[in-house]
Amino acid sequence: MLIASDHGGLELKQIIVEFLQSRGIEVNDLGVHADDSVDYPDYAALVATPISNGDEKEGILVCGTGIGMSIAANKFSGVRAALVHDEFTAQMAREHNNANILVLGGRVLKPELACRMVDVWLNGQFEGGRHQNRLNKIIQLSSEDNSDK
Ligand code: RB5
Numbered sequence: 001m002l003i004a005s006d007h008g009g010l011e012l013k014q015i016i017v018e019f020l021q022s023r024g025i026e027v028n029d030l031g032v033h034a035d036d037s038v039d040y041p042d043y044a045a046l047v048a049t050p051i052s053n054g055d056e057k058e059g060i061l062v063c064g065t066g067i068g069m070s071i072a073a074n075k076f077s078g079v080r081a082a083l084v085h086d087e088f089t090a091q092m093a094r095e096h097n098n099a100n101i102l103v104l105g106g107r108v109l110k111p112e113l114a115c116r117m118v119d120v121w122l123n124g125q126f127e128g129g130r131h132q133n134r135l136n137k138i139i140q141l142s143s144e145d146n147s148d149k
Contacts, residue, residue, distance in 0.1 A: 001020055001058065001059060003028070004059075006040040006063045007032060007034075008062075008065075009062025009105075009106035012111060016114060017029050031043060040068040041072040043061070044072035045072070047060075048072070051076070051078070052079050058100045059101050061103045062104045062105070063106065066105035066108065067083065070083040078100075080135070083103040083104075086117065087113075091120045091121070093121055094120070094125065095124055097131070098126040098135060102121045
């Protein structure tokens with residue numbers, strides 16, 4: 001599992017890395033490893049690029065609120081980055097949106113809740129059907145030129 005954060009998400013990232021490892025999940029931690037101020041798009045790109053090009057299946061991003069990471073990651077083709085707030089939105093991110101990046105706010109979430117959210121997302125199943133039709137429409141949107149609308 002790929003994971004990265006900026007300085008605002010560092011503390012929660014460390015907790016999630018340990019949580020994943022305790023579940024026997026191999027983690028590729030792409031930083032940050034210190035709390036110096038960095039720019040979150042650089043770390044969003046580290047996780048989103050291999051997912052976008054098909055080298056990796058999914059990942060986790062953490063910044064202070066999760067907002068910047070989700071905006072940045074969703075610029076990458078094929079990435080469905082979902083900023084989630086609780087177990088319900090984590091579950092929906094998998095079942096309805098088939099999110100391939102889970103985005104968390106390190107300054108927003110209690111660590112225990114965040115770990116439960118990761119668990120729910122990891123173990124959920126995409127429902128397909130009408131939800132796949134909606135994902136297809138999102139692909140269609142990105143192939144159209146919507147930049148001046
Ligand atoms: C960094 O101070 C903060 O802006 C960042 O972690 C994130 O919350 C951005 O959306």
